[in-house]
Amino acid sequence: MSAFRGKRCALWIICQSAFFVVWLFIAGGPARADLRCQPFAPLEKVAVTHVYDGDTVKLDDGRKVRLIGINATEPGRDGQPDQPFAAEARDRLRSLIKATSQLHLLTDGQTHDRYGRILAHLFNERGESLEQILLEQGLAYHVAVPPNLTLADCFASAEQLAVKQQRGLWSKAGIAPVAARDVQDGGFKRLQGTVTAVQTGRHWRLVLDDVIKVMIYPEHRHRFEAKQLNSLQGQQVEIQGWVYRSRGEWRIKLETPHGMVFSR
Structure with missing residues (x-):
């Protein structure tokens, strides 16, 4: 199992009209054998x-x-x-x-x-x-x-x-994560690397190992907090999603906290 998968950010607290984001580092996550993902509307x-x-x-x-x-x-x-x-x-x-x-x-x-x-x-x-x-x-x-x-x-x-x-x-027979520096094509991947830059100004993005940009587009920013993103500088992370080529560089979108796994 990936060393980076143990701790996940996933709990949101909404207070009045503002969003207060609390990222929990949970060893192993809250999985239960009796979990049931139930229908939420007419079938x-x-x-x-x-x-x-x-x-x-x-x-x-x-x-x-x-x-x-x-x-x-x-x-x-x-x-x-x-x-x-x-x-x-x-x-x-x-x-x-x-x-x-x-x-x-x-x-x-x-x-x-x-x-x-x-x-x-x-x-x-x-x-x-x-x-x-x-x-x-x-x-x-x-x-x-x-x-x-x-x-x-x-x-x-x-x-x-x-x-x-x-x-x-x-399991050991599964697909291992790809190091950010080793990406050679697009498609769905689990990317691992160190956050070498964080931008939370006009554009929000993380940079992995100076080579891949993790894009957080404006329509998804409300699910994140700039302070928490800035705290990832120097952290090892795994980003899960679809890698694509844009403006001559490899990128991957980060749309929700579910797409990122990291360790302290």
């Missing part, structure tokens, strides 16, 4: 006809659904092998769908992504989240992407159960 009964991978399915009416809150590893394409646990995640999702007599769809604040896919949660007939099950078994990473954050805290706890027990992706 739509659906039927799944195809499972593409561990986080994407097709419904019988032709809609393609990208599951909220998780990112499974990628099946191999163009002669490339599967990423670790990609087949296991796909097969487990298939078995969960086959085992339920009734499936229910639940959307959150944003209902579609830029590819036209439905963004939604899937629940079985007992009201159990299929995403939660995959996270607890270490078959997907938790990704908290605004505005679909209603179950983000619950999913973070589900993932911590897999982390503590070193299941799936968090």
